[in-house]
Amino acid sequence: MLTNLGIEDKIKDFIGEQIPNDIIKQRDGGISNGKKIMLDYISGSTCIDKLNSIFEYGWDWEVTEHFIQKSVDYQNKYMKEREMSPEPQPPVAHVFGILTVHLRDDKTGQFYDIKKTGCGSKVIIGKANDQKDIFKAASTDALKKAASLIGVGLDLYRDANEQYYFELLLSRDKQNNFLRNYSDEEKKLYFDSVNYLQELTESNNDIDGDSMLSLLMTWSNNKYNDFNTIPPKELNNFVTYIKQGIGDDK
Structure with a gap:
């Protein structure tokens, strides 16, 4: 039977955690409809800190390709053809790379790798001293793109409705995937308790995945902070609680 990797909820929470406003940076995004646009972004060091925190330093970054592209001259489409005078543009450095994060199955000890490809670029301007780190800057840009495919810093690109939908998906995922590490035999043995918890989170608007997790931590005095860590033999006691x-009284 096909199934997902069963990634821990705490990893998903770390990935989905919004970037604090005081470390979000901004850069000029040009002009749109006569208005200046500012784009939000995170620095390379923040991205690395986030990856280290989520995956406990268990990740690698490999640059697979880099090259310099000659730019196409700029032509203002709003000018009349006879007034057009193409403006030469500086070349651009491009970098492609692969981000690999390493996950370990606590039960088997087996490692699984998740790979994401990112591309980054940097306009080549300035003197030699400005250009010497051009591929380093493009590589950092590519790393941030690859990390965003996992979810790191992705909240910067969501509007309010998209963020609400993401949080809804995260909550539903917790409801549908708790106790996923139980074997089929364990689920049969504790079928009534497993079924009760699943039905409760699906039918009760006041008890979602986060609320259920809070109940688990209260009941266990913070011994268990993830449904995948509670032993099957203690499941019935938790349901009784x-x-x-x-x-x-059922």
Whole structure:
């Protein structure tokens, strides 16, 4: 049977965590409809810090290709043809690379790699001293792009509605995937308890994935902070605790 990797909820939470406003940087994004646009971004060091925090330094970055592209001359499409005078543009350095994050299965000890490809670029301007690190800058740009495909810093590109939808998906994912590390035999053995928890989160608007996790941590005195860490033999006790809390005598 095909299944997903079963990535821990805490990793998903770290990835989905919004970037604090005080470390978000801005750069000039040009003019649109007569208005100046400012684009949000994170620095390369922030991206690296985020990757280190999420994957505990278990990641690699490999540059696979780099080259310099001659730019096409700029022509202002709003000018009359007879007034057009193409403006030469500086060349651009491009870098392609692969970000690899390493995940370990706690049960088997087996490692799994997730790879994302990113491309980055940097306009070549200035004197030699400005140009000497051009591929380094383009590589950092490519790394940030690859990291965004995992979700790092992706909140900078979402509007309010998209962020709400993302948080909704994250909450539903927690509901649908808790206890995913139980074997089929364990799920059969504790079928009633597993089924009860799943039905409760799907039918009760007051108890979502986050609320259920909070109940688990309270019941276990913070011993278990993820549904995939609770031993099957203690599952029935947890369900009894919930039933007593909500007055469910079934």
